[in-house]
Amino acid sequence: MKALLPIALAAFTATAGLAETMKMSVTTSFANSGLAEVLLPEIEKDTGITVELLVVGTGQALELGANGDVDTVLVHSRAAEEKWLAEGNGTHRREIMYNDFIVVGPAADPAGAHSAATAADAFAAIATAQAPFVSRGDDSGTHKAELKLWKAAGVEPTGDWYKAVGQGMGAALNTAAGLDAYIFSDRATWLSFENKAGLELLFEGDPALFNQYAYLPVSPTKYPHVKAAAAEQLEAWLTSDKAKELINGYQIAGQQLFNFNATSE
CATH class of the missing domain: 3.40.190.10 (Periplasmic binding protein-like II)
Structure with a gap:
């Protein structure tokens, strides 16, 4: 890409x-x-x-x-x-x-994000598992939406499991693919992204992801x-x-x- x-x-x-x-x-x-x-x-x-x-x-x-x-x-x-x-x-x-946002992550889904009832629940599960999560960390619209969901989940994302890269969506997805990590993405970039490696779309459909x-x-x-x-x-x-x-x-x-x-x- x-x-x-x-x-x-x-x-x-x-x-x-x-x-x-x-x-x-x-x-x-x-x-x-x-x-x-x-x-x-x-x-x-x-x-x-x-x-x-x-x-x-x-x-x-x-x-x-x-x-x-x-x-x-x-x-x-x-x-x-x-x-x-x-x-x-x-x-x-x-x-x-x-379009909408989605939660992408490793196919094995160690945090169980796929089974969550809401996007905030998916985020809470990732934080509880301290599973690797890559954030754009760049004050983009996607980053702002991600931070809103952490707040809804009652989580302050800090620690070694949370990696803010300060880059655009494609670069952040590349990092997530390399680390087999969870990531919050817009659907359009995910669909056009070629280096999916072991990542899969795990959570979608919550109205909060509009x-x-x-x-x-x-x-x-x-x-x-x-x-x-x-x-x-x-x-x-x-x-x-x-x-x-x-x-x-x-x-x-x-x-x-x-x-x-x-x-x-």
Whole structure:
């Protein structure tokens, strides 16, 4: 799997003099699931906009927007998004699509996570067994969701069994595969991840694992240089019937990775 680096990825070359280039900070799960490679060429073809992605965790993605380094943001941590908006960094929040989180771990499942009734119970079982657990530890949306579940489980995750790597989802999954450890992942990255080794999907389906992605344009009032018109045009495309068809139709090994749920305004 490609290394997850916080660098700008030029989407595609602009159509002879017609394309406008804009920057969007996005989560690693959006970029590395392969969905970006499906959407970006269609966006450029339909709108003339070349979208450059800055691929980072949610915390960094929002920070790039707060600093005026991008024109818009696509992330998945509602509490952080609402705080960011309240601080005057963006114009609004528009829901685009969702998937879910899952608990992955060794096939032998020494903690019995597969038998848990809830995600919080699965986390509590892992902590009780002190089974190796790899955390992204990077202030991403996935990391924030993981910490929320530890809190729900009444666990302060510390000790040699808990390994925070401070890296993106792909790198964290590689570490978990090497250690035969448990890990909390978004479904899309897990399905697109090739180095599964002895890991399996052990727990899913709890409503607490719902994972919403939202689009947040950066405020042109705070940063007059941002490309607000292009951001508005991109939002219109991402909430269109064509985007719905492409997002819902994107599959790996026969499994749908994302579900479109944008509403018209």
